[in-house]
Amino acid sequence: MTQARSPRKSKAALPAIATGALLLLAAVSLAFRQKHLIKQLRTQHAQTCARLHELSEQLAASSLRHETATRALSQANTIKDKYLRYYMQRSTFYINKLERHRTHLYKTALSFGQERLLRELRSPTPIEQEYKSFFHEFDRVFLSLYPDFVEKANALLRDGEQMKMPGLNTEFRLLAVIRLGITGNSEIAQFLHISINTVYTYRNRLRNSAKCPPAEFERRIMEIV
Numbered sequence: 407m408t409q410a411r412s413p414r415k416s417k418a419a420l421p422a423i424a425t426g427a428l429l430l431l432a433a434v435s436l437a438f439r440q441k442h443l444i445k446q447l448r449t450q451h452a453q454t455c456a457r458l459h460e461l462s463e464q465l466a467a468s469s470l471r472h473e474t475a476t477r478a479l480s481q482a483n484t485i486k487d488k489y490l491r492y493y494m495q496r497s498t499f500y501i502n503k504l505e506r507h508r509t510h511l512y513k514t515a516l517s518f519g520q521e522r523l524l525r526e527l528r529s530p531t532p533i534e535q536e537y538k539s540f541f542h543e544f545d546r547v548f549l550s551l552y553p554d555f556v557e558k559a560n561a562l563l564r565d566g567e568q569m570k571m572p573g574l575n576t577e578f579r580l581l582a583v584i585r586l587g588i589t590g591n592s593e594i595a596q597f598l599h600i601s602i603n604t605v606y607t608y609r610n611r612l613r614n615s616a617k618c619p620p621a622e623f624e625r626r627i628m629e630i631v
Contacts, residue, residue, distance in 0.1 A: 507532075537599050545574045548582050555582065558630045562623060567615035576600065577608050581627050589624070 515523040549555065559581055560568035569578050576598065583594050591609075595602045613620035 541579065544582075545579065548586075549574070552582075552585070552630060555585070555630055559627060562617060562626055563612075563615050564617055577612060580605065580608050581612065584624055584627055585630060587628070 511523060511526065514526060556569060556574070556578060559578060569575060574582060579598060580594060583597055588594055588597060591602050591605045595605045613623045616623040618626060
């Protein structure tokens, strides 16, 4: 027959049981806090990774913008240098041509008299030929710098309004001049050797033929690269 524990021994075991229970409770509480802390750390880690990914994407986008800007600046400098060389050469060419023409007129006056000289001065043919030659050279140089200009300008216009010829006609030459930053009607008229009314008419017709809102058309022309 099993002997019953003495009351003294049971009382002695109570503190040990209570201490064990407290230790177990403390351990469970510590484990819970550690689990909660680990969860917080994991959440913070995920947020940090997401933030780092976002910053990485922003850095990549910034790097791309910088690269694009650098490339655009390099292209702009190339265009500037090419046009500068071209117009320096053309200026020298026309200065020499003016000198030869002056000499020719002087000899004409000496050899054939004033009437023949006045007749040559009144003739518009040499001037028209010079403009024709100038526009031919302008088209060639411009399209060498912007080889896709006609295609991209046509893409901004509605069907039936696009230019079909491979070079530049007067209207697309006007757009080319605008692309180069010459936007005043009087400056364009002087450059293209047409009247200001003609410039005004062409610009309005082109704006109204655009797929985009008319107010945006010329801005998009200036963005063609």
